[in-house]
Amino acid sequence: MSALLEVRNLSVRYATARGELNAVSAVDLDLAVGQTLGLVGESGCGKSSLGKALVRLVNPSEGEIRVNGTDLATLSGKRLKASRHDVQMVFQDPSSALDPRLSIFDSIDEPLRARGELSKPQRQQRVAELMRQVGLHEDLASRLPHQLSGGQRQRVVIARALAPRPAMIICDEPVSALDVSLQAQILNLLCDLQEQLGIAYLFISHDLSVVQYLADRIAVMYLGQIVEIGDRSPFWQRPAHPYSQALIAAVPVMDPTLSRAADKQVIGGDVPSPYTPPSGCRFHTRCPQVHDRCKEEQPRLQALQTGHHVACHLYDATTGAPA
Numbered sequence: 009m010s011a012l013l014e015v016r017n018l019s020v021r022y023a024t025a026r027g028e029l030n031a032v033s034a035v036d037l038d039l040a041v042g043q044t045l046g047l048v049g050e051s052g053c054g055k056s057s058l059g060k061a062l063v064r065l066v067n068p069s070e071g072e073i074r075v076n077g078t079d080l081a082t083l084s085g086k087r088l089k090a091s092r093h094d095v096q097m098v099f100q101d102p103s104s105a106l107d108p109r110l111s112i113f114d115s116i117d118e119p120l121r122a123r124g125e126l127s128k129p130q131r132q133q134r135v136a137e138l139m140r141q142v143g144l145h146e147d148l149a150s151r152l153p154h155q156l157s158g159g160q161r162q163r164v165v166i167a168r169a170l171a172p173r174p175a176m177i178i179c180d181e182p183v184s185a186l187d188v189s190l191q192a193q194i195l196n197l198l199c200d201l202q203e204q205l206g207i208a209y210l211f212i213s214h215d216l217s218v219v220q221y222l223a224d225r226i227a228v229m230y231l232g233q234i235v236e237i238g239d240r241s242p243f244w245q246r247p248a249h250p251y252s253q254a255l256i257a258a259v260p261v262m263d264p265t266l267s268r269a270a271d272k273q274v275i276g277g278d279v280p281s282p283y284t285p286p287s288g289c290r291f292h293t294r295c296p297q298v299h300d301r302c303k304e305e306q307p308r309l310q311a312l313q314t315g316h317h318v319a320c321h322l323y324d325a326t327t328g329a330p331a
């Protein structure tokens with residue numbers, strides 16, 4: 009499948025009163041047309057900063073963000089605004105994503121009006137179509153956001169994101185503010201929309217069971233870096249990085265064919281400060297398999313025989329086999 013998104017050497021650093029915060033460090037990843045890449049990791053690992061950098065809500069410090077070959081990292085002004093139609097974002101909290109004074113119709117119509125390409129009757133037709141696509145009854149068009157349930161509000165946010173016909177949506181914890189029953193409905197909706205419209209998703213979540221449900225590929229992030237990335241099957245069945253193994257071991261497993269990594273030690277402790285990341289492998293302060301080399305030398309992502317990539321000194325640099 010052709011690459012829709014190609015991210016190379018992307019870093020995001022914030023200047024703060026405490027010093028420089030390394031939110032994202034030299035990230036490489038690809039996303040194919042119509043596919044879902046799940047991005048997982050603990051809170052504060054840089055997932056959201058990476059998502060925001062991809063839509064230029066925060067500016068990358070360095071690196072490339074190519075969408076259909078155009079590097080969004082270098083765009084500004086009108087060209088950046090136009091490129092935003094291709095990549096939309098859905099956030100965790102639908103209440104703060106919607107203007108409380110705008111009706112549901114106006115909320116969905118706003119991005120269409122801003123583009124100025126459709127007449128009013130055409131926009132009315134498009135809003136009605138979008139409401140249908142996300143499973144909202146047209147009677148809700150005149151309501152205000154506070155008159156809707158949390159699940160309905162998230163459907164409105166998704167309809168807004170779909171309005172410019174994007175090739176890709178960054179979904180940042182889109183169901184974590186919802187009840188479990190509503191979570192399943194929104195996840196099913198996202199799957200249906202992908203099937204109908206061929207949209208690609210970068211799906212950011214701290215919850216592996218959610219990612220397990222819908223991601224074709226998985227990327228694991230730790231302290232600003234991708235430590236493992238690959239197709240769903242080898243990843244779930246043979247996670248290679250000790251951090252991935254620990255994350256998977258903590259998930260309640262419904263499918264007995266998936267690895268529980270039950271023999272692996274579950275990690276404790278907190279994520280170290282991104283202001284002063286550990287030397288060598290950033291995971292070495294919590295890794296049950298740490299050895300001397302880990303404290304000195306930073307591991308690079310390398311291909312394993314299973315086809316996925318891992319950054320860990322336990323694997324030989326040339327064959328990808330355990331060292």
Ligand code: SF4
Pocket residue numbers: 249250251289290291292293295296297298299302307319320321322
């Ligand atoms: Fe653990 Fe060393 Fe691998 Fe890092 S490089 S994950 S510390 S074994």
